[in-house]
Amino acid sequence: MVIAVIGPSSRGAVASELAKHLHFHLIDEDDIIPTSQHSLPSSSAAAVAESKTLNSFFELVIQIAKTIRLNQGLIISTKLSHSSLIDDLKQLAGTADERLVIVQCIEAQDASYRYQFEGVQVFTVDPKRFDANNLLAEMSSKVAKRNSTHLHALSLYNNYQPFTESGKGLKCKRCLELISGPMYQCMECNEYIFHKSCAEDPCDLKLVRQSCPKNLRASKEPPGYELPPEKQKKCETCELNKKDFSVSCRDCIFKTNMEGKFLPLIINHGSHSHPLNLLMMPPSYDYKFECCGCGELGKSISYRCYDCNFNLHVGCVLLEHTAKSIRHDHKLTLVYDSLEVTYWDKNSCEFCNNERKPEQWFYYCSTCEIAAHIGCCAADQSQ
Known part of the structure; x- marks a missing residue:
């Protein structure tokens, strides 16, 4: 627009x-x-x-x-x-x-x-x-809709009651109940409006870790949006034009995730002060970003703060707050703010002995005062 x-x-x-x-x-x-x-x-x-x-x-x-x-x-x-x-x-x-x-x-x-x-x-x-x-x-x-897609960036509105031009209340896209109180809305269109609780559901990351397909967590390769036919959902534009579900259509991907509840549309994450929008782009768009958690390149899918240009891999969002490594006896705690004075001298990874960049997340043992790359801990857990 x-x-x-x-x-x-x-x-x-x-x-x-x-x-x-x-x-x-x-x-x-x-x-x-x-x-x-x-x-x-x-x-x-x-x-x-x-x-x-x-x-x-x-x-x-x-x-x-x-x-x-x-x-x-x-x-x-x-x-x-x-x-x-x-x-x-x-x-x-x-x-x-x-x-x-x-x-x-x-x-x-x-x-x-x-x-x-x-x-x-x-x-x-x-x-x-x-x-x-x-x-x-x-x-x-x-505003009349066009048959074109956009990112559906959702904005939060507190204690707000939207109405259509006819005066009828708008319904949540997920639960189909009337909207009242806090809500998220895409201001590019009135097609995507959600109760705050529906947009953030499930808010428990433990449940997301269990239900999220592994291919959506991929960090270095574009995610595989191909899903079983019964889980594929066509957007309204593709329905209107009698087209099949396509991984090249942003709205088809958005709707499939929304109805399948694979990933929350909005996440409030401890690493950032603003809500993070789920951004899912077709691989053909070649969308790339630098993850603000691990510092690695990401492709096609991220959690994004549009205000701050802050992006995270899905896999980084879903990291456990505490982790266990076969290379250490104590539990390790995930640290987001590497610039705290406590960690200034912890500039190398205890496990691989390589440099640890101060702006990147890491796992930390307060008992032994050691730091480790999140990737090194993740590699241990996958073994």
Whole structure:
């Protein structure tokens, strides 16, 4: 989705709040074009100069957009003093088959800046009374869906009651009961809405370790999403187009995991202060990341904090908090914060004698004051 937050003033705070809630990229015209250029005298020469400046801004936006994934969302904050520039925004969204939504920031004194746009969903807000939750709920119910996939990044809302445009309460995608109280919602679509407890179920990692297929824990190789036919679930788009389940379809993978309850959609992990979203990408997308736990490269599937660009292997998330090794007599405790002063001099692995990077997790014996790579302990447990 591409959201253009427009208006002559006070739009920056609205754009920033939306970007924070949606975890979208943000490009602000005021960060690129000096404010002084927006307040030039209204002479014809100044108008021409401003028009050229805005055209340059949109050219720059398009260049930046080409370097990011538009299906992860983009918000553009712009004065949009020329309504003709809407065609550039339409073209930008169209190149990635994404929706374009306009959010007009209109205060009483700015009423003359209101534009009419054809073929684009427009929402009008008063920046002084702006509430992101209310706007996003309205957007979720009114914005038409495209037959395209996105990451379904779920955001948490506490004590919030969403409603459809008809006034009927929305139902949890997993348990099919009416939503009330804390919930997670994908703000790219209103297809995925969950009770907090349903999104985090099962919250007991012991149960996840028992039920999670081993192929989803793979760290160095893309996970095998191939499952028995009775466990494969087609997404609504593939159902509509009469297509079979495909490991190349993100929504098919998402729905299969959701209904099979192989992995929780959301995990609250002791290593990070924010909830972590489950991200499952088809192998063909060649999605790679560096695990913030072990430091190794990961592929296709991770638990991710979109705010902090924090990623973990599924296998690292499921590590036991305490472990036993055949090479040591005592139980070892998993440590996330390697930078605590207690561990500053523990810069090598007791088991393999190789260097231990301080930013990576490790297992620690407080009795003997030794540290070991998590991989070395995992290798012992697999024997």
